[in-house]
Amino acid sequence: MQIPKPYLLFLGDVRDALAVKMARGILTWRPEACVGQLRLDDQTPSLGIDDLPLEAGRERGAQTLVVGTANAGGKLPEHWVDTLEQAIELGYNVASGMHQRLAAIPRLADAAKRQGVKLFDIRHDAPALEVGNGKRRSGRRVLSVGLDCAVGKMFSALALEAELKSRGEKADFRATGQSGILIQGEGIAVDAVVADFISGAAEYISPANDADHWDLVEGQGSLFHPSYAGVSLGLLHGAQPDFLVMCHELGRPHVRHLPHIQLPSYAACVERNLANARTTNPDVVLAGFSINTSNVDEAQARAHLAEIEAEFGVPATDPVRFGVGPLIDHLIERTR
Amino acid sequence: MQIPKPYLLFLGDVRDALAVKMARGILTWRPEACVGQLRLDDQTPSLGIDDLPLEAGRERGAQTLVVGTANAGGKLPEHWVDTLEQAIELGYNVASGMHQRLAAIPRLADAAKRQGVKLFDIRHDAPALEVGNGKRRSGRRVLSVGLDCAVGKMFSALALEAELKSRGEKADFRATGQSGILIQGEGIAVDAVVADFISGAAEYISPANDADHWDLVEGQGSLFHPSYAGVSLGLLHGAQPDFLVMCHELGRPHVRHLPHIQLPSYAACVERNLANARTTNPDVVLAGFSINTSNVDEAQARAHLAEIEAEFGVPATDPVRFGVGPLIDHLIERTR
Numbered sequence: 001m002q003i004p005k006p007y008l009l010f011l012g013d014v015r016d017a018l019a020v021k022m023a024r025g026i027l028t029w030r031p032e033a034c035v036g037q038l039r040l041d042d043q044t045p046s047l048g049i050d051d052l053p054l055e056a057g058r059e060r061g062a063q064t065l066v067v068g069t070a071n072a073g074g075k076l077p078e079h080w081v082d083t084l085e086q087a088i089e090l091g092y093n094v095a096s097g098m099h100q101r102l103a104a105i106p107r108l109a110d111a112a113k114r115q116g117v118k119l120f121d122i123r124h125d126a127p128a129l130e131v132g133n134g135k136r137r138s139g140r141r142v143l144s145v146g147l148d149c150a151v152g153k154m155f156s157a158l159a160l161e162a163e164l165k166s167r168g169e170k171a172d173f174r175a176t177g178q179s180g181i182l183i184q185g186e187g188i189a190v191d192a193v194v195a196d197f198i199s200g201a202a203e204y205i206s207p208a209n210d211a212d213h214w215d216l217v218e219g220q221g222s223l224f225h226p227s228y229a230g231v232s233l234g235l236l237h238g239a240q241p242d243f244l245v246m247c248h249e250l251g252r253p254h255v256r257h258l259p260h261i262q263l264p265s266y267a268a269c270v271e272r273n274l275a276n277a278r279t280t281n282p283d284v285v286l287a288g289f290s291i292n293t294s295n296v297d298e299a300q301a302r303a304h305l306a307e308i309e310a311e312f313g314v315p316a317t318d319p320v321r322f323g324v325g326p327l328i329d330h331l332i333e334r335t336r
Numbered sequence: 337m338q339i340p341k342p343y344l345l346f347l348g349d350v351r352d353a354l355a356v357k358m359a360r361g362i363l364t365w366r367p368e369a370c371v372g373q374l375r376l377d378d379q380t381p382s383l384g385i386d387d388l389p390l391e392a393g394r395e396r397g398a399q400t401l402v403v404g405t406a407n408a409g410g411k412l413p414e415h416w417v418d419t420l421e422q423a424i425e426l427g428y429n430v431a432s433g434m435h436q437r438l439a440a441i442p443r444l445a446d447a448a449k450r451q452g453v454k455l456f457d458i459r460h461d462a463p464a465l466e467v468g469n470g471k472r473r474s475g476r477r478v479l480s481v482g483l484d485c486a487v488g489k490m491f492s493a494l495a496l497e498a499e500l501k502s503r504g505e506k507a508d509f510r511a512t513g514q515s516g517i518l519i520q521g522e523g524i525a526v527d528a529v530v531a532d533f534i535s536g537a538a539e540y541i542s543p544a545n546d547a548d549h550w551d552l553v554e555g556q557g558s559l560f561h562p563s564y565a566g567v568s569l570g571l572l573h574g575a576q577p578d579f580l581v582m583c584h585e586l587g588r589p590h591v592r593h594l595p596h597i598q599l600p601s602y603a604a605c606v607e608r609n610l611a612n613a614r615t616t617n618p619d620v621v622l623a624g625f626s627i628n629t630s631n632v633d634e635a636q637a638r639a640h641l642a643e644i645e646a647e648f649g650v651p652a653t654d655p656v657r658f659g660v661g662p663l664i665d666h667l668i669e670r671t672r
């Protein structure tokens with residue numbers, strides 16, 4: 001699965017900024033892949049890029065219309081389907097992260113067949129997978145892990161990729177969730193594969209590579225999250241990381257959505273991840289911390305990061321506030 | 337999903353004893369649920385029960401024809417489909433653990449619809465699941481865990497259920513794999529659910545129950561198996577066990593099918609399982625060991641079990657050679 005770029009970002013007629021978060025992520029990380037946005041009315045939040053009708057998007061070279069929104073229920077409103085059908089008639093491929101499959105909507109499936117374009121249901125499309133085999137692969141792998149869900153694992157991996165590339169290193173972000181897949185144009189939503197194939201999916205997206213090539217694998221969930229830990233462990237085994245980057249959001253009171261489940265300490269989370277990762281890569285080490293400190297002021301943030309560095313002896317940064325330079329310095333130093 | 341009993345066990349025309357292992361498991365654990373066997377020829381291994389044609393099976397009350405075999409490729413031979421169709425016409429439900437879905441074979445689906453009977457594709461049928469929530473549930477739960485795949489986790493859970501029932505305790509085996517589901521008539525193949533729902537599936541099959549009721553949850557895989565550990569961890573979190581029974585096969589040289597992956601020590605495996613289980617049940621303890629010692633003589637077996645008991649201070653037994661009485665004594669003692 002490789003989603004043809006560039007994209008026209010379809011925002012429908014959603015009303016709140018959170019609903020366009022996925023489209024905003026694509027624009028943030030792959031601005032060169034976004035020719036513009038398509039909003040169905042003026043009350044839809046703008047991403048600050050050109051509003052383009054479908055025809056104009058095609059003229060600017062757009063290959064794929066991306067449904068870059070999340071809505072409650074995950075179902076496509078009927079009038080959105082009208083727009084998608086028109087897009088297909090104009091030669092667009094369509095990509096969606098909705099639960100409802102594009103391919104299961106007959107008029108879209110028929111139109112796509114007629115036009116010879118592709119429908120990408122990124123939650124559901126996965127290649128035929130094998131179960132993981134745990135065999136060592138060449139190349140360098142960094143996996144972002146975390147104390148919880150939604151603590152910046154995708155952001156951190158993308159920031160590491162960008163910084164490595166800016167220093168002339170060979171590096172690829174490896175997407176394991178739907179936003180990441182839309183950003184990268186390929187990947188597998190590991191939480192949506194059949195349970196037996198979690199680690200196999202991680203092995204698939206991060207194959208053997210040049211010895212000096214970096215894979216930045218997007219982590220998912222947490223080993224301590226009772227809903228998703230199975231996905232996290234399979235991903236940890238399959239990604240076979242040489243380096244872990246521990247992610248967190250400062251000030252989170254408990255495991256997300258589960259007030260009865262306490263968060264682990266940094267030390268417990270590092271130890272548990274390293275211990276499990278050694279099953280497929282005995283040489284794995286902790287490379288540093290990537291902490292979202294937006295809940296505190298800069299002085300408090302620096303103090304917290306300094307405490308972590310003192311405890312673990314590796315760099316700790318906020319990737320938004322301070323960048324990931326210190327993590328990359330450390331990674332390059334350790335592989336020299 | 338509740339598969340109607342009793343069963344007629346369909347063995348097709350397989351040639352080796354291993355291929356009828358699933359049918360043999362059903363007969364071993366639920367002899368009262370098996371009215372007989374149906375073999376397509378005399379060279380098929382017999383389970384030692386009555387050979388019954390389809391009509392005679394129905395006369396003895398059989399409700400479901402169970403495809404109790406495994407074959408390479410997981411595909412139903414065409415002449416087996418003939419037999420299944422005849423069975424449906426006679427009013428049988430049909431249950432299968434094959435990869436190929438019964439419901440995807442048009443003539444079986446049509447016949448089932450016409451006759452008002454059900455097709456059970458036990459690898460694939462799962463109810464609509466929620467993600468796990470990790471909330472404590474009432475009742476007692478025992479989960480069989482292991483150093484590896486295929487070390488007797490299903491056998492141990494079934495043996496514990498049988499022994500508890502023989503002592504007048506309220507107990508239910510909770511099936512998480514296809515053989516277990518056929519034995520119990522219900523359950524979910526947790527390795528076949530969408531990865532996000534592993535722990536949710538475990539919560540579903542083992543709901544809140546009477547405070548003195550025992551759930552014996554069938555474990556899967558191992559936290560140390562690079563192919564399946566995600567399933568094992570999700571199951572561990574979702575099952576929320578109060579007690580773990582550690583299973584192993586004495587003399588296994590390495591992780592099954594993966595000569596490059598070492599087995600953990602008993603101590604490491606116990607520690608890792610307990611640490612992870614505490615996420616959803618801080619009170620979890622190790623209840624004992626269930627070891628397949630068939631590779632050594634009885635004196636060696638007793639010596640090995642005694643060593644384990646000395647190291648861990650809990651009973652260790654071979655459930656086939658010595659029964660699970662000591663484990664049940666210990667469980668009952670600890671809950672008195």
